[in-house]
Amino acid sequence: MTPIPREFFARPSVQVAPDLLGCVLEHETAEGLVAVELTEVEAYAGQSDPASHAYRGRTARNAVMFGPPGHAYVYFTYGMHFCVNLVCQDADNASAVLLRAGRVIEGEELARASRARRTHKAGGDHDRAGQDSAGQDSASQDRAALATRDLARGPARLCQALDIDRSLDGADVCTAGSPLRVRRRQTRAGTNVRSGQRSIRSGPRVGVSAAADVPWRFWLDGDPTVSAYRPWVARRRKLVTP
DNA sequence: GAACGGATTTTCT
DNA sequence: GAAAATCCGTTCC
16 A cells, blocks of 8 residues: 655645545554545645644744655644644645544544543543443443544544544654555555545635635535534633622 | 533643 | 634533
8 A cells, every 4th residue: 555655745735635535544553553534624824824833933843844745743732632734845834734534444443442532631541451341331332332424523533533642743644664644545456546526625714713714624525524514603701700 | 403611732922 | 811723511492
């Protein structure tokens, strides 16, 4: 399985983004391979884009964006979630594509398990073994009932399903030996699947207050794993009562 | 089925 | 101190 060549990512992110739809992101974990077909992405232009993490220049967190294309930029946000981007163009542009949703096509049980153990405490507390629900645990049954379409529906869910965290920040997705790779979808016969059969739609980015009018979100029309579009609304600030 | 609040890091004011 | 490229359980239509 050959990863996508680096030249693919050496273009403006707004061009790379729609071409990524239908491609496959796979993570080779210690427990096995998990792969998703990308169904929803968002382009960020870098230092010229007020919605981009790179807008205000390089920091320790976003340093990977200021590097060569074809690498993963993984960030932690909202105090609990990871999101993954693929760096585009060159270091001067610091542009990237946010991977917003996908359909799990391999390692579904691993993905389900990763999504179920969601108490991902940052302190490093492992509750792997021992928590087997030998007794009646309706909560774990609810988790097992997690719909397949929801496994990677949303940028933070996608990272959970693929078990992606900051340790993969900077990972090269164009190298076959890398734990995190992007490839084109192929049939067993080895021919490319014509993902172009499905129409691509675009619209405003999600959760972005700056430049919310730029239609740089792309998704596969009608795909059930695409997150429902919610127009941006200002979060009401917590009122301080005297 | 919409709407709200909580979890709690990174960054900037 | 506040907001952010979010998700989830709860609450109230």
